[in-house]
Amino acid sequence: MTILRRTFALVACLSTGTVLAASLQTASSARTVDERCIGRGPIPAAALAHGSGALGCSLVGRVVTAGRVSVVVPPAGVTVAGDGIGRHGEVTGLRVANIGSDVRAVLGSATGSQGAGAASDPPACHDRTFHLEGHRWATSLRYRVALSNAPRRFHHRILTRQIKAADVNMRSGRNTCGKPHLRTPVGHYLGHTSARPNIKPGTSGIKCGAYNTHNVVGFGRLPGGLLGWTCYWYLNRTGHMGAADIMLDTGKALTTKLPSPCTNQWDFEGIVTHEFGHAYGMGHTGSGHSHLTMQHAATPCSTYARTLGIGDWLGMKKMYGAK
Numbered sequence: 001m002t003i004l005r006r007t008f009a010l011v012a013c014l015s016t017g018t019v020l021a022a023s024l025q026t027a028s029s030a031r032t033v034d035e036r037c038i039g040r041g042p043i044p045a046a047a048l049a050h051g052s053g054a055l056g057c058s059l060v061g062r063v064v065t066a067g068r069v070s071v072v073v074p075p076a077g078v079t080v081a082g083d084g085i086g087r088h089g090e091v092t093g094l095r096v097a098n099i100g101s102d103v104r105a106v107l108g109s110a111t112g113s114q115g116a117g118a119a120s121d122p123p124a125c126h127d128r129t130f131h132l133e134g135h136r137w138a139t140s141l142r143y144r145v146a147l148s149n150a151p152r153r154f155h156h157r158i159l160t161r162q163i164k165a166a167d168v169n170m171r172s173g174r175n176t177c178g179k180p181h182l183r184t185p186v187g188h189y190l191g192h193t194s195a196r197p198n199i200k201p202g203t204s205g206i207k208c209g210a211y212n213t214h215n216v217v218g219f220g221r222l223p224g225g226l227l228g229w230t231c232y233w234y235l236n237r238t239g240h241m242g243a244a245d246i247m248l249d250t251g252k253a254l255t256t257k258l259p260s261p262c263t264n265q266w267d268f269e270g271i272v273t274h275e276f277g278h279a280y281g282m283g284h285t286g287s288g289h290s291h292l293t294m295q296h297a298a299t300p301c302s303t304y305a306r307t308l309g310i311g312d313w314l315g316m317k318k319m320y321g322a323k
């Protein structure tokens with residue numbers, strides 16, 4: 001696998017060089033390579049809204065930024081996306097597709113505002129809303145758990161148990177609506193790892209790193225009220241997922257056991273269930289669906305997200321089928 005990856009990286013470098021060389025030979029252009037390639041620093045996503053095709057340079061490995069979210073441009077044929085769940089749902093997701101001759105950025109919808117616990121929202125077993133991102137696993141999602149950054153207040157055994165349960169909640173379609181289990185490819189828990197999720201949180205933003213095929217669930221200090229974040233990569237040609245990483249916030253807001261009385265605490269297993277939803281291909285529902293696991297803003301002091309609402313279940317069923 002390592003050799004394959006190195007070969008792949010080398011191919012990517014070579015093609016970059018070829019494109020640059022070809023560009024430099026274009027005497028008609030007086031602009032420098034840096035100008036054509038949007039400078040050397042992070043590239044605003046807006047600059048790629050209509051694609052990079054006219055630039056004549058490879059952007060593989062460059063960072064594309066939109067607000068507080070950034071991603072490293074993946075190799076040709078791969079799309080990367082980052083999405084998460086917050087206390088208030090204020091962070092907008094970002095998707096960058098490298099289709100070979102062109103790199104294109106798409107911003108997620110800015111849902112903003114509150115979403116948690118509106119009394120008028122339909123109950124979980126009546127709310128049929130779901131949104132699919134258009135890609136899924138063809139084989140199993142094999143993941144490891146990284147506990148090196150986990151907050152000390154948590155027992156490693158309980159964290160591991162809840163992460164594994166969260167995966168099962170999502171892929172089996174666990175619900176209280178009387179619906180059968182789903183046929184989602186089995187998620188294989190491969191044990192603990194010292195590798196970190198390929199997600200780089202900063203004080204003001206969060207970044208999906210360069211593409212690799214290790215799937216890691218781990219911890220980090222997420223910015224701006226985020227409770228969880230998922231970066232995933234899929235292959236453009238087939239729509240099949242290639243990799244997914246999940247990072248859970250190390251702040252005080254997540255808990256493995258809700259206290260009583262409870263204020264401003266969020267259920268760890270429920271949040272991880274939501275993130276596994278992204279890893280399996282689910283998108284956000286938008287506001288007004290606070291009883292569904294895949295709403296972008298999470299309701300505090302409830303374990304509701306551990307079980308799928310009918311919309312969550314229907315979305316997963318559409319991708320993977322039911323038993």
Ligand SMILES: [Zn+2]
Pocket residue numbers: 083084085274278284295296
């Ligand atoms: Zn989310």
